[in-house]
Amino acid sequence: MKRKWIAGILALLLIAAGGAAVFAWDGFSLRSEGGKQDSSAAQPAEPISETYIIFDTVVNVKLYGEHAKPQQLEEIKQMLETINNELSRTLEGSEVYRINQAAGKEAVQVSQDTFDVLQKALDYAVQTGGLYDPTIGPLVSLWNIGNEGAHVPSKAELDKAKGLIGYKDVIMNPKECTIKLARPSMALDLGGIGKGYAADRVAAYLKTQQVDSAMINLGGSSIIAMGSKPGGQSWNIGLQDPDQSRGTSLGNVQIINKTIDSSGVYERFFVENGVRYHHILDPRTGYPSQSGLKSVTIISDSATDADALSTAVFIMGLDEGMKYIEKQPGIDAFFITDDNQIYQSSGLKNTIHFTNPEYKLIE
DSSP: OOOOOOOOOOOOEEETTTTTEEEETTTEEESSSSOOOOTOOOOOOEEEEHHHHHTTTEEEEESSTTTOOOHHHHHHHHHHHHOOOOOOOTTTTTTHHHHHHHTOOOOEEEOOOHHHHHHHHHHHHHHOOOOOTTOOHHHHHHHHHHSSTOOOHHHHHHHHHHHHHGGGGGEETTTTTTTEESSTTOOOOOOTTTTHHHHHHHHHHHTTOOOEEEEEEETEEEEEEESSSSSSSOOEEEETTTTSOOTEEEEEEESSSEEEEEEEETSSSEETTEEEESOBBBBTSSSBBSSOOOOEEEEESSSHHHHHHHHHHHHHHHHHHHHHHHTTTOOOOEEEEESEEEEEOGGGGGTTEETTTTTOOOO
């Protein structure tokens, strides 16, 4: 059996020309120019920034304005490391790891972070009918996509893993701040919501520091454009072409004080016997989702919401996903289908500029 392993590569590209910089990073390109400027006007001070390797990805934080301080970047690093140490499925000793090890045996006392993010995950599991399910851990471990040894499991293995999925079997005790998985071998995986939650926590911290202009980028999949750019300009966010390498843009959107999260087939995948298997697993079938979509991008006020919804809506597919999004206040999305057609929710009309002629915007 011939298997070809392909892993997504995180890239950081900086091009500086004529005072304008383009940052292309893991699914989005972040353009710092943001439109025409009066060259005679005073230019804002350079941001302070830091790059970390956390959540098994590259994290970049840029802070703008007079209240931005280097010490805040260190506080943010410590905050993100703490959250990762709580929510990681694979890190031995993390709270999620301990919950999984105790499945079917006993409740585990956890931090407020872990309790809150799992409660939010369970809320979305209910809302999406289990298409987003934080107990998908056994299926994620079985496929192992994104790591060496990824392979197509047998039907027996898939049936066993699917039988362990069930968000209704998570027992939450808010009084004791404990979590228990009711059945042995169940396992949580908060990868579909954890980075969004962490990004929201960073934004909340910065508000307490009176920082009102920042770019928070967790691996390109969860991005918060906090406030506006210095001078009141919009952030100009490039949108990933799902058929090309990371950082290749198919267009851009200008936003102020919004978050963007994208799920797509380009992120993590492997090829076995000529068939490509991506990492967005459908808990109903046990296989990578076959919804007719290449990617879904969510634009909302909350990175936590956007992170969970980008996964669930991808699995829903275009028709069901669009109907769902249109009912959610303050949340918009655009969908790219397998045949390169782009559909956008009503709140995005005339806000996204698509530049790649290989894709067709359906009005």
